[in-house]
Amino acid sequence: MSKPSSPDMPAATTKNPGDEAAPGSEQTGENTCPVCNGSGRTADKAMCSNCGGSGIVIVTVGDA
């Protein structure tokens, strides 16, 4: 049984709960995750769900 690889693996382009916008969107930038302070881990040493463990969230920048 061969199964085609599905593109559901988390990647750098995955939008995390803490992201204000999808990576690559216009007028967005990376910011340190306020939940884990950029460590990617919570105080319980669990993966930070806000940033997906990356320690970085995507925020909307610019004043438009």
Ligand SMILES: [Zn+2]
């Ligand atoms: Zn985080």
